[in-house]
Amino acid sequence: MIKTRYQNELTLSATCRAGSRGQDVRRVQEWLSLAATQYPGVALNTAVDGVYGAATVLAVQNLQRALGKPTTGETDQALFATLTAPLRNAYELTQSYRSLRTAVVQIAANHLRHVPRELQYNGQQNLGPWVRSYCNGYDGTDFKWCMGFVQSVLDQAAYTTGRRFTDLMPQSLSCDVVGTSAEQRKTLIRNAAIRQNPSLVQPGDVFLLRNTAASADWYHTGIITRVVGDCFETIEGNTDQGGSSNGIGVFARTRNFRKSVIDAVSISKLEALIS
Structure with a gap:
């Protein structure tokens, strides 16, 4: 695989405890906030400031209690591995697939199952380990990550079928x-053609939302998982329940290609170029 930056999010350099400071602590705090969605009702959200103070100790103790572990308030590699398991499990699949298309759809669905979310703090958005994994180590307000998500999925899919996504x-x-x-490269299917013949698009293709008044101004992307009538079912990153192009996570959505200007990149045409 080419996009392996996620691996840097999985380990600590040392056990974090009361009084610890630095990047490891910040990462623990980020993962505590992300874990709050897995443990509703457990107080895990805490400030992401790189200081392992009383609030972080308490949040870790709350997590340990929820897991049935001793409430030391310390985060060692074993506890951190529990926190980061969703990211690891999203990226480290060992199964094989019948085709690149099948791989793209199933790998996107696997990411979706592990609930990738960004964090927002200190006046910034598009933050956190999921975003950094998709954006080659970068995060922050300037880093919209929908294409990073798509290319991470394509990277995994290409790797499982003996190709390079690049x-x-x-x-x-x-x-x-x-x-x-x-x-x-003539692998783009324009919206006008899709409206005339929706069968040109298949699961595993990549959609590109385009501004209505422009021929080459695309602003959001995702994976098409199903074509139903006038609509695509999709899995897309950096969106939300309302379909934003700068949202908070990976979501499964429906999009109407007759009401929006949606182009598609054909996986079949791409494969034909490199076969």
């Missing part, structure tokens, strides 16, 4: 870069 498209966080490349 043979399919340029590595980039930009929808415009990927859309322009697809148009140049």
Whole structure:
């Protein structure tokens, strides 16, 4: 695989305890906040400030109690591995797939099951380990991560079928870069063609939302998992329940390609170019 930055999110350099400071502590605090969705009713959200103070100790004790472990308030590698298990399990699949299309859809669904979410703190959004894993180690307000999610899925899928995803498209966080490349390589299916013949699009293809008034201004992307009538079912990152292009997580959605300008990058056409 090419996008292996997620591995840096899985380990601590040392056990964190009261009085600890630094990047390891910040990562523990981020994962505590993310774990709050897994343990509703357990007080895990705490400030992400890199200082292992009384509030962080209490949050860790609450997690340990929920897990049935001794409430030491310390985070060793074993406890951190429990916190980071969703990320590891999203990326480290060992199964094989019948085709690249099947791999893309199933790997996207596996990420969805592990509830990738961004964090927002200190006046910034698009933060946290999931975002950094998708964006090659970067996070922050400037790093919209929908394409990072798509390319992480494609990277895993290509790897399981003996390919490099960079043979399919340029590595980039930009929808415009990927859309322009697809148009140049004649792998882009324009919305007008999709409306005339929806069967041109298949599960595993990549959709690109385009601004209505422009021919090459794409602003959001995701994986198409099903085509039903005038709609796509999708799995997409950096969105939300309302379909934002700068939302909080990975969601399964429906999108109407007759009401929105949605182009698609064809996996079949990409495969034909590299076969």
